[in-house]
């Protein structure tokens with residue numbers, strides 16, 4: 118498995134750890150009387166997965182707990198589907214760096230999901246009982262620029278995630294899911310979907326005359342292809358697998374390049390396109406040299422992947438020579454999720470889902486994403 122190895126400043130890590138402690142104290146089931154809440158909390162117990170000792174995927178465990186009553190600022194959701202993202206592997210194995218682990222063994226993992234609102238705190242008017250919802254995993258990032266303070270409420274990391282029959286999610290994060298977006302599809306948006314949306318629409322301001330390079334065929338890359346094609350752009354995809362490249366062509370990719378058979382794939386992309394104008398750098402610093410080689414003048418590179426750095430740092434001369442722009446991003450805000458969901462509903466856009474695994478078999482989602490044979494997203498069916 119690829120580790121998240123980018124250096125995180127000590128100050129950011131400490132601030133995030135402090136934030137997580139505050140979150141743990143403010144985000145918990147209410148002691149308040151059930152009569153005061155909107156909707157209903159089912160009586161009885163629920164099954165949830167918890168991260169446990171965080172030594173391997175085997176130390177994830179399924180447990181039974183009482184169904185919680187939502188306290189102030191929290192909604193009780195009956196989960197339909199949960200989605201797994203690359204970072205969830207690191208969280209399950211105490212290898213995700215912010216905040217420094219290990220996390221509480223009782224933490225419910227997974228950053229992405231979709232379900233139905235069953236109960237809300239009194240006075241909540243933005244979201245209604247019975248609506249299907251998803252949420253950005255940065256639960257308190259509503260709009261505006263990114264801040265590491267968002268780690269205070271990071272779903273599936275510093276607060277409970279979606280891998281349970283019922284979960285508590287902060288109401289401020291909830292985004293209504295339109296009727297024409299299936300729950301299975303909505304459960305892929307909080308991490309992978311909104312990252313590609315943020316990169317293309319907020320940073321690159323993608324247009325029909327752009328040529329977008331989206332590295333790989335995983336969750337973020339397939340969303341990159343989906344949203345770039347919807348914007349009218351030409352799309353180039355790279356993969357180690359010719360079979361996956363064929364599949365990406367069927368999903369709309371205009372040009373495909375195998376990075377395994379041609380280590381100088383950046384030049385091949387440049388030669389086939391005349392230079393791309395946008396790069397979704399879904400791998401990390403290790404591919405930056407080739408990504409820069411693929412670029413035309415003034416291209417925008419959005420840094421998404423957090424993969425291991427290369428032994429030799431990228432040669433930044435390419436940045437100056439071509440006047441490239443480089444911007445890193447962290448998933449996205451609630452406003453970005455809302456805009457993306459609206460566009461998906463209007464355009465009837467559907468994510469690529471490689472595999473749906475049953476709730477009882479959730480560990481398989483982790484091993485499948487680690488093994489990397491998938492194209493697109495892996496989701497877990499919890500209930501429908």
Ligand SMILES: NC(=O)c1ccc[n+]([C@@H]2O[C@H](COP(=O)([O-])OP(=O)(O)OC[C@H]3O[C@@H](n4cnc5c(N)ncnc54)[C@H](OP(=O)(O)O)[C@@H]3O)[C@@H](O)[C@H]2O)c1
Nearest residue numbers: 203312333334335336337356357421422423424446447448
């Ligand atoms: N910054 C953020 O907010 C953010 C958000 C989400 C994810 N991420 C990060 O972005 C990365 C991708 O996430 P994901 O969820 O899409 O992961 P994923 O589903 O596991 O996909 C990883 C993809 O990387 C491709 N890949 C690996 N090495 C490559 C190389 N040398 N050149 C081109 N492609 C290569 C693989 O393509 P093939 O199998 O086709 O070869 C694979 O499809 C991860 O590092 C993740 O941590 C960051």
